[in-house]
Amino acid sequence: MSTQASRAAARLMISPSVILLLLWMAVPLGMTLWFSFQRYNLLMPGQGGFTGWDNYYYFLTDPAFFTALKNTLVLVGGVLLITVVGGILLALLLDQQIFGQGIVRVLVIAPFFVMPTVSALVWKNMFFNPVNGIFAHIAQAIGLPPFDFLAQAPMLSITLIVAWQWLPFATLILLTALQSLDSEQLEAAEMDGAGAFSRFFYIMLPHLARAATVVILIQTIFLLSTFAEILVTTNGGPGNASTTLTYLVYVQSLLQFDVGGGAAGGIIAVILANIVAIFLMRMIGKNLEA
């Protein structure tokens, strides 16, 4: 495959990226690790000093911690579920012969271009708002009491907003995958007597598995750091009802300016994220081989 010269060149070519990313990861992470053992509150300079595991203790025993863990899972899982299932259905629909396919596609793809802050603001004010939101108007029109989404079902609402943003992404990848399915395979199945449903479950779905794993991987990376949507809509509340791990770290380090505590939280988040990462990488790694 390659000569020594090209291998040497390859090492040279890849090193800027590796070094930069290593620095990008190691330096802040190293500093974070250092801070996590310090008593360091931005608002109280001169109170520093080594505190041992205190920061970790307080972060892990924070009553919000387990809620945050659970909410993170709910958010990531919920969005993945909605986008993958919805994406498959949508991809199936867009794969049909329809009039104005191009325009439909343009409309469907649009949410992906919207800034998270903007989409959160729009959903919060124009849709979920129980007085002026569209849902409230609709409820009023059919004589129901307005439902206060962000207070009564904060996680669901946030999940919906985030899913709305990511649905186009999933749809696009899955649609491309669907269109790459060898039409002869479908015809073979048809000859074999498979009906539309059997063709979907036995042929299309397995074919989409690979694309779905990539969707899951990429989205998980981005979903784990979902932040703007929560900040804008619920501020993690009511109570801790919509606080995720990322948000909790934010609260620690930027609302309380407890850099030490935030750093400990950050380290814990990194560890948890990496557990997820390893799991995902296994999955995708296997798929990349094929």
Add this chain to the structure above:
Amino acid sequence: MARKVSTRRKAIMTAIAWVIAFLIFFPILWTIILSFKSEGDAIKSPLQVLTSHWSFESYFVVQERSDYFRHFWNSVVISLGSTLIALVIAIPAAWAMAFVPGKRTKDVLMWMLSTKMMPAVGVLVPIYLMFRDWGLLDTRIGLVAVLCLMNLPIVIWMLYTYFKEIPNDILEAARMDGATLSSEILYVLTPMAVPGIASTLLLNVILAWNEAFWTLNLTAAKAAPLTAFIAAYSSPEGLFYAKLSAASTLAIAPILILGWFSQKQLVRGLTFGAVK
């Protein structure tokens, strides 16, 4: 493949697809509509909004309050700059991974990707301190650097999947033809991968454009992009739906238009090697 699809079926499918597409697009449409309304009209029930009168007033108000074009220009510079630099760094790396794969290649790729899982909020303070010391706070260069590093793994991955599709033969042919490594990459690989590079560029410009945490926290006035522009509207006083809509429309319009125009390119590229 081409068996007749009955017109009725096609019509039904079209109807369903259009309804769903409309629903998905509706929040954006609604924002745009409201941006042309007066504040009073903007909170009326949906049907009344359509019949009330239209104006550009909110846009003037928004422009007067915050200099849209400066923010816009910062966004352009930052997102394009970070992506271009990332491409320059990533192309050689992706070349190496795609054409001289070793036992570790896949692990390196996965490791790179995993750096994206580092929660930004957890490392803000260290980065902030470094930026302060290097005088990078509120500079475009600083943001370009951060966003470049943020997106580098994705850029490398995307390029890697494209490069892998390019037959090794062609690069070897170039080598036989006397091309040095740099001319091989410059004259053969890069032009061949133009579609892939273009969609990588697009996706990452979008990601950088929409990145709100670092851009907000590391800028003040001079380098503030549209994410900061929007932050001034996230809970203004009194009635603000029309102004918020106008600001939102302004913030997303450039990327939406770019995205729509380059839709095909983007779609083709968005597969991350998921589709063969």
Add this chain to the structure above:
Amino acid sequence: AETTITVATVNNGDMVRMQGLMDDFNKLHPDIKVEWVTLEENVLRQKVTTDIATKGGQFDVLTIGTYEVPIWGKQGWLVPLDDMPDSYDVNDLLPAIRKGLTVDGKLYAAPFYGESSFVMYRKDLMEKAGMEMPEKPTWSDIEKAAAAMTDKENGIYGICLRGKAGWGENAAFLTTMDNSMGGRWFDMDWKPQFDTAPWKETITRYLDLMNNYGPPGASSNGFNENLALFQQGKCGMWIDATVAASFVTNPKDSTVADKVGFALAPNKEGVDKRANWLWAWSLAIPAGTQKEEAAKTFIEWATSKHYTELVAEKEGWANVPPGTRTSLYENPKYLEAAPFAKLTLDSINAADPTHPAVEDVPYTGVQFVAIPEFQAIGTAVGQQFSAALAGQISGEQALQNAQSLTEREMKKAGYIK
């Protein structure tokens, strides 16, 4: 040479208005250029705090509140403003406000506008209900009025109160309400007091009011949301910042401009404290800036009597930034244009940051506790109350949670062992 200063400010109406009046400043000081960073309050606070605490030096003028000034002043993070020229007339500043911005006898920030809180209500609705609002209402009066005005069929809710979590949002309001019930945040040993009777009463009455007469979605309503509601005529009554008065009476934005009445913030019968707070958005200069002179010049201009007159000239007397200068409240033009002026002044003067509660407290601040940890604690406690308002937990549960989390934080910070 031209100096460029960067001003970080909050995105509220008075501040935004100033940006429109910069021509005047530029004319007076052509060598100073001002760059604005306008942000939403929470974002602003986070950025400004990060910047000043790390000495990032991104800003030359900060917009901060009465909460930050004493803390930061004590840290030496702010440049003292004790050498203002005579024309500035420091003694004209309202004493309560000035006290809140002074640390160890030095003024650390110049108030741009000051506020307390009071009751705004719809005269027309009260009339319709055949009731009258006393000038000094009690909580019971409020409750009766709310009940009378509520007409959910027509989208009118008797009372709008803050419900959005945040130390500057619902926690601020509930702290003043607790003050007016005779309660306090901490006893003299910094022990949290959420297990005491006043807090219980506060929460019970708050939840009753809101659940029975409040608008839907109240748990995410902050100042701005409530303002919007009130302007649309959806609220019968609203207890909030005095600055809101000029907005709700401004016919350009408000559908009920001519129907608003005002009253002092309520108290509980027999308690000598009212539920009114004290706040001033003020301009300060971070220590270490290279452009101290220019920054001072700007602050001087922005908080001067001249500026007040400028606004009056351009936008009318009703729109001048209120609550900072005695002279304003002696100006007949202002008193005429602003029917709420006297009540505002009374409310401000009634607040005493050094003695916010009936009982003694170890802290200063009326609707907050001026210690660095308060932002975190206040917000966390606010979240509990907000959850209670959303119906996710009971009021009792919220208080229990608030008690334990506050204890925890205070322990962590080393106030209590």
Add this chain to the structure above:
Amino acid sequence: MGQITLKGVRKAFGDVEVIPPLDLHINEGEFVVFVGPSGCGKSTLLRLIAGLEDVSGGEIEIDGQPSTDLPPARRGLAMVFQSYALYPHMSVKKNIAFPLKMAKADQATIDRKVENAARILNLTDYLDRRPGQLSGGQRQRVAIGRAIVREPAAFLFDEPLSNLDAALRVNMRLEISELHQKLKTTMIYVTHDQVEAMTMADKIVVLQAGRIEQVGSPLELYRSPRNRFVAGFIGSPKMNFIGGEEAAKHGADTIGIRPEHIAISTSEGAWKGTVGVSEHLGSDTFLHVETDHGVINVRGDGEVSLHAGDAVFLTPDLNQLHKFDAEGLAI
């Protein structure tokens, strides 16, 4: 079982008529091969029979049943695709069992039939592998296995061997022929490979631009092509065509003579020429001889010691001469 009749079947894609109305009858148990140049409509015709395309006109009968409007699965036909179209995520066993599963056969039947098919096709050892782990020939066999288990009225093959390398192609060709002898089921086989057509078919259908040029047994086509197109298409190396005077001599517009029907001599003969390229295969020698009538290809048996530049004389075997009129029809 396995009679197929097409009556006036035509197909148009949009405005383009790919297959003009066409009649064809296929007898039970016959091995019919469709040949023709690329794009002539072979695949389309097969897909019309399979039901994977709708006819634009005409009728299809299978075993006397009108089947024009039946969906593919109900026609009782099985198809083997050029790309094999195996289901990549299923094991060989599952692939073969798929049609049975779709027909809701019970497990015992499925097992029995799959085993049987695997035995016939020598796949027993590979039943648990995925298609990706098989060689080209094995994949092809799996595709056939999937067709066999349905016990169809007829098999349809669309260039099933074109993805295989030469040696394997020869083997698989024999295997399919043997399978046909064993099963005696009707088979319709599309190819553009002449050798396949000649060696496998009972009946060859030569298509050009959607029209049937000739139908007949391989040797019929070889010996008496109905027109120039068929004459040129069947036989390898290609027939030499000579026009002009020389043809007029034989009372034809064009005459055709196959390379194997020309005698070579260094001393005397009908046509004089010079050897151009000569290809020596050991078993045969192909000479490209430049004559007054153009380049004529000649096949010599075994090793012929002639090389580029040598002067030779060629004599056609007059019994094997084909004559065509101005329309290209055989006289």
Add this chain to the structure above:
Amino acid sequence: MGQITLKGVRKAFGDVEVIPPLDLHINEGEFVVFVGPSGCGKSTLLRLIAGLEDVSGGEIEIDGQPSTDLPPARRGLAMVFQSYALYPHMSVKKNIAFPLKMAKADQATIDRKVENAARILNLTDYLDRRPGQLSGGQRQRVAIGRAIVREPAAFLFDEPLSNLDAALRVNMRLEISELHQKLKTTMIYVTHDQVEAMTMADKIVVLQAGRIEQVGSPLELYRSPRNRFVAGFIGSPKMNFIGGEEAAKHGADTIGIRPEHIAISTSEGAWKGTVGVSEHLGSDTFLHVETDHGVINVRGDGEVSLHAGDAVFLTPDLNQLHKFDAEGLAI
């Protein structure tokens, strides 16, 4: 110019030795063909010569220069890839000019050489097209053009025709042969197609598992294969091998006889058998005859009217009989 010598060259990928030490000398102007079964190391060997892979041992000399450690570009060789490896984003002209551009030739030289190459290859009309707009054969010619302009010491071809269809393959084969006659440059050509090897080569190198089995001219290999492997590999259809008693009769472990060297008779002959599959091509007939010595393939000239089940007698031409010992070496 164009002598290539390999001395003890070996190649291992990791632990797997793909090419054991091997010596080979290629003379100037020779057309050398590497043949061998798939995976035997043909491409690897070619790539070692080209410098696209490092040798694991041994030395390569090109024109007497030690070139083992030279990078590909400095060896003065040109390579034509199976996939053509054209630069899809460049016009034909640019493609051909690329090596010159890399060598920093001046524009006038480039123009002249490109024009010249295009003329030789009949590409003049296509110079402004992109590769995507060309047919397979034209692409192949562009690839050759790119090689020609460098005026290399030798051309290396790795299965250059395997992506083309049968008819085109025949044409291109002729073109490359003609090119060789014109340029007289050394050419090394990898293929697994026997016919190509036999018709094009001056010298054939038969490889098996990285070892050279025999080197010689095509007819040498056809007539006197050094061992059983070469005997079976060269010639099509394959030689028949017979072991046991019958071979012992001829004093060998195995005897081999080619299908074209066996006479068929219905009445008498050396071996009795029954016809199995018979393939009638018109020009030839291939019979698979089942005898006591196993299935024997026989080629009959023209049409032989024998069919499955007929009893026949076969007589080998004893002059053409090949004898092998127990190790498979020719006796």
